[in-house]
Amino acid sequence: MPKPEHIILIRFSAMGDVAMTVPVLRALTEKYPQLKVTVLTRGFFKPLFEGLNNVEVFSADLKVRHKGLLGLYKLSKELKLLGFDAVADLHNVLRSKILKFFFAGKKVEQIDKGRAEKKALIAGKIFKQIKTTHQRYADVFEKLGYPIDLAKPKFPSKRIIPKEISEQVRQDYSMVGIAPFAAHKGKMYPLDKMEKVIEQLSKQNQVFLFGGGKNEIQILNEISAKYENVVSVAGKLSFMEELNLISNLDVMLSMDSGNAHLAAMFGIKVITIWGVTHPFAGFASFNQSESNMLLADREQYSLIPTSIYGNKYPKEYEDCSGSVSVKKVVEKVMSTISNT
Structure with a gap:
């Protein structure tokens, strides 16, 4: 099966978790410049992805237009019009699972949240570093055929300080x-x-x-x-x-x-x-x-x-x-x- 050329990335919230996708996406798009990624997230988070090559944001209106089962069905139909090949579910919650059901026939990979390890950590059964969320995100893309190395990251240039503050x-x-x-x-x-x-x-x-x-x-x-x-x-x-x-x-x-x-x-x-x-x-x-x-x-x-x-x-x-x-x-x- 050929590697997907256009991937939908699902991560609705929270802000920190969405921000953690950014260095992973930067590594991904630097290594695979031909790959297109559409990030499905809340519209408020769109500025996070500013300047990433070949990355677009599709805003999910989960409170009105895309609310509930019918809203998610509408959302799936809108996304299908984009002509994507695969789905990287970096959230793995009920909403994303319903969406994946509507995407039957598309290649889908989802994050392994490591719930058993985290439960053991909280219970005091283990006390050691478990896999980072950044690496768990990267693992999803590797399953889709796009392995990436997070060890030598690149970062963007400084942005222009807002005028109100620059003074x-x-x-x-x-x-x-x-x-x-x-x-x-x-x-x-x-x-x-x-x-x-x-x-x-x-x-x-x-x-x-x-x-x-x-x-x-x-x-x-x-x-x-x-x-x-x-x-x-x-x-x-x-x-x-x-x-x-x-x-x-x-x-x-x-x-x-x-x-x-x-x-x-x-x-x-x-x-x-x-x-x-x-x-x-x-x-x-x-x-x-x-x-x-x-x-x-x-x-x-x-x-x-x-x-x-x-x-x-x-x-x-x-x-x-x-x-x-x-x-x-x-x-x-x-x-x-x-x-x-």
Whole structure:
């Protein structure tokens, strides 16, 4: 059977997981420039794929037009008009399974999420690095006839900084991005400690704060107002503009969350602080040194990782990432800047 020439890639959410497809797609399209890929995802994520050769985005409207079984049937008919040869299901959820049913006759491969290994990791039966999500994505393309090597990645050039922010950028300072929030509190560094990190880093660097949602915007605005060289961009930029700014950072400090993956896809050095989750589960940001992953004290919090996504943990583990000292975080950021 000839190799497919046009592949539909399915990955609807979440932002971090979608962002993790980008370095894999870059490696794929660099090695196989004749291959066409259509990414089926939420329209909001379209800016992630800007600049990738031979990659287009098909926006799924899962809340209205493509909602429910009938909506997915409509979506399958619209996709069939594109004349694709194969499907790479990087999500492997009920929606994508229904779509694959409608694609009967097409070559289909889906991600192996490694559920048994992850379950064993959470249960404490194993404590070792399991296959990364990036490699699991790459495995799907290998099954379709397109093996790729993620070991020597290429990254895009810096994008143009949005005008609203470029006027505030200090050319004599390094640019440090900080994204202090995560979907679950057990994944977050305590905000009082993070503010101390911000205060210390702002003395020698320009700090840009990232977040979203009314509460986060308010908190970040209050912090930025206290210190010189601190700019909150939360709620002030479009998603595309945020990405453009991130591509110019010298370093990103993030939780185990989406912003770490956004920075990593540009080849930015990323320092991550981990709470109740752990890099061993395979969700570390792309191409980053293990030394840049600051982990909660596992002697004190022996059940880590308590869950894969950080949504389940004992109450006393809520602030476990606070076992990483402010001094250690600041020193890691500064040393990373020095080596950039």
